Amino acid sequence: MRKSILLICLCLALASCGSSKHMEEKNQKLSKLHYQMGIDALNKNLLPKAFQELLKADELKPNQADVEDALAYAWRLRGNLEKSEKYYKKSLAHSPQTSTQNNYGSLLIQMKRYKDAETVLRKALQDPGYLNQNLIFLNLGDALLEQGNFEDAIKAYRQARRFQPEDLLPQIKEANAYIRFDRLNYARAMYETLLRSNKDNRFIAEGLLGVLKKQNDRQAARDMLKTYRQHARTELDKAWALDEIEKLR
Secondary structure, three states, rough: OOHHHHHHHHHHHHHHHHHHHHHHHHHHHHHHHHHHHHHHHHHHOOHHHHHHHHHHHHOOOOOOOHHHHHHHHHHHHOOOOOHHHHHHHHHHOOOOOHHHHHHHHHHHHHOOHHHHHHHHHHHHHHOOOOOOOOHHHHHHHHHHHOOOOHHHHHHHHHHHHHOOOOOOOHHHHHHHHHOOOHHHHHHHHHHHHHHOOOOOOOOHHHHHHHHHHHOOHHHHHHHHHHHHHHHHOOOHHHHHHHHHHHHOO
């Protein structure tokens, strides 16, 4: 009798174990599906839908670094930086991915915690195989610049350009750094060089306009805006240039 009872208990335990394992596998598959739908919603700027799917994925299988990383990004888009940081920390605790470190560093810059950002970004740079090295150096440059570390910020922006030579952003950020530290002649030369090769780029035109205004060179500003207006691609950009010309009269 005792042997029979033990056998029945053993069978029940094995059945329970098998059922639990089956449920765990089912939840894992469902979680992955909801995660993928959440990422798709994020890519389509459907934030409420993204939250529904990602929170469900997290509920079905907690402590997944990729799900937590996506939730961190979603909360950042929604404007809740504290919750975003919470999920970035959770994600990094479960899996210290370089992309997550870079995104967290960017968040800390937005939160004006520049020293903390520098620490996180330098950890990200320890992974030489990360494909988006340029993004880490751009963020590091921003963190250093906000701490008043001009020389190292310039080095970081230039390093970003080495990894992505066709990207204009490192040069624009470098030019803006020269403006911040009142090196207007160098900033002007950089912007003029960039605009000659990118005549329709409004970001560059705006940057050069800012320098020319600081130098009180109104004639050069008017001439630049007139030339830019001829090359501007959209009516909105042309209207912006015309408004700025009228302000300089």
